[in-house]
Amino acid sequence: MNIENRILPFGPNYLGNIVRNSETFITIHETSEGTDFAPENRTIEYYEDRLKNPPKGLEQIGYHFLVSDKRVVQFIPLNFRTAHAGSTEGNNSLAIERLVNKNIDFPKAIANQAKLTATLMHKYGIPITHVVPHTYWNPRKSCPARLLAGMFGGWDGFISQVETFSRNQDFFFDIL
Ligand SMILES: [Zn+2]
Numbered sequence: 001m002n003i004e005n006r007i008l009p010f011g012p013n014y015l016g017n018i019v020r021n022s023e024t025f026i027t028i029h030e031t032s033e034g035t036d037f038a039p040e041n042r043t044i045e046y047y048e049d050r051l052k053n054p055p056k057g058l059e060q061i062g063y064h065f066l067v068s069d070k071r072v073v074q075f076i077p078l079n080f081r082t083a084h085a086g087s088t089e090g091n092n093s094l095a096i097e098r099l100v101n102k103n104i105d106f107p108k109a110i111a112n113q114a115k116l117t118a119t120l121m122h123k124y125g126i127p128i129t130h131v132v133p134h135t136y137w138n139p140r141k142s143c144p145a146r147l148l149a150g151m152f153g154g155w156d157g158f159i160s161q162v163e164t165f166s167r168n169q170d171f172f173f174d175i176l
């Protein structure tokens with residue numbers, strides 16, 4: 001599987017530069033809060049359109065990647081910040097969103113998110129302690145809600161998947 005280049009044209013969701021080194025964080029998201037599954041039409045294209053034609057007031061929102069069970073797409077270049085974490089500090093991190101619509105294979109989508117996390121850690125020397133849930137930056141946001149609720153192995157299960165993939169570079173993606 002390759003990362004699909006769906007990088008958005010330069011616009012309001014480009015916020016300035018990110019320095020990528022061992023100080024950098026990776027923030028893990030799910031596309032909606034709460035533990036219900038989203039409708040089938042909440043596809044990668046749905047979220048891409050939402051970033052391109054945002055509702056008023058949400059123009060700055062973005063995320064670097066969105067993953068599903070079958071695809072990994074990139075929307076924002078890795079040298080740019082974007083608004084995904086609800087705080088300036090959090091927005092200095094690399095954002096990986098994951099789809100939660102009910103017609104996807106959740107364990108596979110979570111594994112893709114973990115593989116991409118391991119890839120970025122290796123590429124930029126980011127430690128596992130800097131892989132954090134969205135709620136780390138904004139405690140009012142219960143995101144990624146399903147992992148935080150312990151579903152599909154929970155947050156600890158996600159981190160141990162990342163560690164497993166980190167040890168085997170065969171799983172790494174080619175970075176755009
Ligand atoms: Zn989030």
